[in-house]
Amino acid sequence: MLGETGAAAVMVARGTYGDPWVFANARRSLAGQDVVRPTVAQRLAALELHVRLLDATGAHLARARSLAGWYLRGMPNAACWRNRAVGCGTLDEYLSVIDAVSAQAAQADVR
Numbered sequence: 001m002l003g004e005t006g007a008a009a010v011m012v013a014r015g016t017y018g019d020p021w022v023f024a025n026a027r028r029s030l031a032g033q034d035v036v037r038p039t040v041a042q043r044l045a046a047l048e049l050h051v052r053l054l055d056a057t058g059a060h061l062a063r064a065r066s067l068a069g070w071y072l073r074g075m076p077n078a079a080c081w082r083n084r085a086v087g088c089g090t091l092d093e094y095l096s097v098i099d100a101v102s103a104q105a106a107q108a109d110v111r
Contacts, residue, residue, distance in 0.1 A: 002030075018070025020046055040075060040105045047071035048098050055091045064094055075101065076108060 001010050015022050025035040038046070050071070051064045068085035072078045081101050088094045 018043075018047075018067065018073055041102070043071050043075070044098050044102050044105075048095065051091065051094045051098075061089060061091065061094070064088070068094070068097070072101065075105070077104065 001007060010026075012022055012026070019038075021036065021038050028035055047068060050067055051061070054061055054064055054067075065086050065088065068088075069082045072081045072085070075081065081097060084097050084100075085094065088097060
C-alpha cells in the first residue's frame with residue numbers, strides 16, 4: 001500500500017491478532033526479503049505466552065478464547081481446537097488444549 005498509494009504509513013490493527021510476527025514480516029517485506037511464516041510450534045508458544053500473560057496480569061481469561069481462535073486459525077482440526085478453547089476458563093485448561101494441539105501436530109509431523 002505504501003508504494004501503491006504514496007501513503008506515509010499503514011495501520012495494521014487486527015492483522016496482529018494471532019500473528020505477532022506481522023511487524024517483523026512487514027519490515028522484511030519493505031526490505032525486499034521473503035516473509036517468514038511461523039511454525040505450528042512457534043504459534044502455539046506465542047499463544048501459551050499470551051495466555052500466561054493474561055493470567056499473570058489478572059485479566060479475565062475469557063479474552064483468551066478469541067485469541068486462541070486467531071492463533072489456531074489454519075491449523076489442522078482448527079475448528080475442533082477452537083471449540084475446545086471456547087470452553088476453557090482456567091490457565092490449566094488452556095495449557096491442556098495447547099499441549100493437545102502440539103501433540104497432534106507432532107504426531108502428524110505438521111510444522
